[in-house]
Amino acid sequence: MTAPVQTPAEAAPLGPGCSVIGSGAPHLDPSEPAAAIPLETPEYAARWARRQASAHRELYALLDAVRDPELPELSIWDLGVLREVREAGGAITVAITPTYSGCPALAVIREDIAACLTRAGCQGFAIVEETRPPWTTALLSRAACAQLRAGGVAPPVTGPVRCPVCGSAETALVSEFASTACKAHYRCRNCLEPFDHFKMLK
Ligand SMILES: [Zn+2]
DSSP: OOOOOOOOOOSOOOOTTOOOOOOOOOOOOTTSOGGGSOOOOHHHHHHHHHHHHOTTHHHHHHHTTOBOSSSTTSBHHHHTOEEEEEEETTEEEEEEOOSSTTOTHHHHHHHHHHHHHHHTTOOSOEEEEOOSSOOOGGGSOHHHHHHHHHTTEEOOOSSOOOOTTTOOSOEEEEESOOSSTTEEEEEETTTOOEEEEEOOOO
16 A cells, blocks of 8 residues: 655645645655554545645645644644645635644644744634544554654554564553653563553544
8 A cells, every 4th residue: 555645736726815835745754664554544545535635735735834742743634633624705714623632732733723824824714623523543644653653652553552663562551641641651571662652542
């Protein structure tokens, strides 16, 4: 299975008041061992198809610059927080979904989205929170899982939690909660390295 490839921005309209072309989406590191990275999910594939079909792909591309404050290696797109960019009645709406209810990062994400769009010359946009259907780890991009692992965090998986350092499945849960509520703390029994695991959430 191959990852979707971001094509260069085309001359599609940016939306009301928007004039700046964004950079491309994050890409996979080809050196990453594929076996340790979960395959793309149907949920992510549906998100990608919606993005590709959007009349506002340049806005999605712009928003690739917005990172999750608690997981700065991940864009809000890769994390699945950015649900949709749509236009209604001549106004742009950015729909976001919190990873966990009451996630304190969401206020920062809202500010960063607003700053990103304002810098691009967008005016009169709205940022709305949508929690139905709720966020799940199935919304994560494969690139997100690769980036988590490269950052020493085991990505969410259905099977055994694998050590992001040596790849061993011989791992032990140390604590249900790590630096953030969405992560648990583990230790590898093979290389003895402690690491965080991004918990599976369905
Ligand atoms: Zn290990």
